[in-house]
Amino acid sequence: MRFRPANLVIKDVVRETASVSTIRFDRSLDPTPGQYIMVWVRGVDEIPMSFSAPDSITVHAVGDATRALCALRPGDSVGSRGPFGNGFRLTGERILLIGGGVGVAPLAFLGEDARARGVEVTSLIGFRCREDIIFLDRFRRLGDVILTTDDGSAGIEGRASAGLSEIDPEDYSQIYLCGPEMMMIDIIRRCREHASRIQASINRYFKCAVGICGSCCLDPDGIRVCVEGPVITGDRLLESEFGRYRRGPSGMRESCY
């Protein structure tokens, strides 16, 4: 077992959109799709990031740490703890990926892993506008793709759930979700009767990432999302705080929009 932060040297940084970059490391960390690492941007903060491939993360610059991360150059390095978390469980022969925004990152990794194992993959991916689209080619290489944009500038106009009318969830052995919380809960509620076949990677405030501090615990069962997640089944989420509130760094409840 490795105890100190692993030093990861950055091999390249690909600018995907104005605010999203893919950072590729000098080596693979051998993660399962859906697992994450705690990325230590030295001198700034340490934050959770899903793998977008065995050797990369894809970062949406939203605050101090993510902006500092996206500003790093090849040859720079970060510290990392992990891979952590349960990851997605691959089941069945035909799967559906539903992703929104930067949430499509771990799904592209999962889809490629599934495809390599001969699983049939359909993807429903949503973005705010044409300029925000990432990984479209990666998804197209996997199989059928349904694309939505909120403003209709590409694909179907509307939220990712607007694309649901194009498919029958019944056709898939498993549905994998990652994206903004309100998008995920909307889809889980719409596909309520399939909720036990939905696996969603969810976001909570992680501090320790080893299941001890209590920062990431989900009501009402106290699930430690950092170790028992971040992938949680749809039926468990329906019974939980998910889509109603979440907690900030102090533990105070806040809105999950």
Next chain:
Amino acid sequence: MSSLSGDVGGLRLENPLILAAGILGTTGASMRRVALEGAGAVVTKSIGVEPRDGHPGPTVVRLGVGLINAMGLPNPSYRSFQDEIDIAREGGVPVVASIFGSSPEEFAEIASALDVDGFELNLSCPHAEGYGMEIGCDPANVEEITRAVRRAVNVPVWVKLTPNVTDIRVLGIAAQRGGANAVVAINTLKAMAIDVESGYPILGNVIGGLSGPAIKPVALRCVYELSGVLEIPVIGVGGVSCWQDAVEMIMAGAAGVQIGTALMGGLEVIRDITSGIIRFLDRKGWSLEEIRGIARRRGSTAPSKEYPLSASSTTSKSFDEVETHKEVP
């Protein structure tokens, strides 16, 4: 089968294993879960006057022998915490609120506002400026803060002590004089870790507190020393991760045993320790009462009455004034 139930620091507990402060204690749901996993009582995350986000990350460093953490007392403030306590109480065991402040007034303000089964005063966190051990190293503060909370509430008051002092007994005596129902020993030991790849200190706060197996011998020594001079019970905490560790704590004189870092390995550890203690007592034909403090009765090196206590405070009793309540057979 041996019974583990009894009085621990003024609370009637089904078993002496208690969730330590700051471990899975931010939400009511996680504390209820630990209670349902078999803890005899749970202690909340330390709660203060204002909401705090805590220190920037990394907040923990894992070592082979334990963990260094510098969470920085993140908490939503006592004004947003009664709900969580109420949910934790659904676990069916006593809920103790760990609280922190920078003055006796702040401690009393928080304590008077919360409806809970007991309080644990955090006078020992090693990495928050103006709080914890920064004020808890001075016996006069310990006594005054304990007294302020004691006057403000009518439930048990425990005082959690820092081991980062020359003589922890002085702090224990101060807490006892202030009216504490029990002392809790120990909080983490000041520590740090450096990333050799970059030269950066790893913790966002640079300095943190060491917990886990590495500190058990220190915790054991503190419990032993404190129980030798105090009339009030001592609750042991630090590095307990298996039933043998818990039995050691009790043999050193602990009335209760808190579990923290060991929960990293899974919540089952609480039930494993409880059943381990029961099997041990059954095998030996001993009771919990019989083994409590047995190390003092067996040991030949009980502290002599001449041992000089650092008399840094005018308010703490000198060693001669404190009667050891343990009869040595």
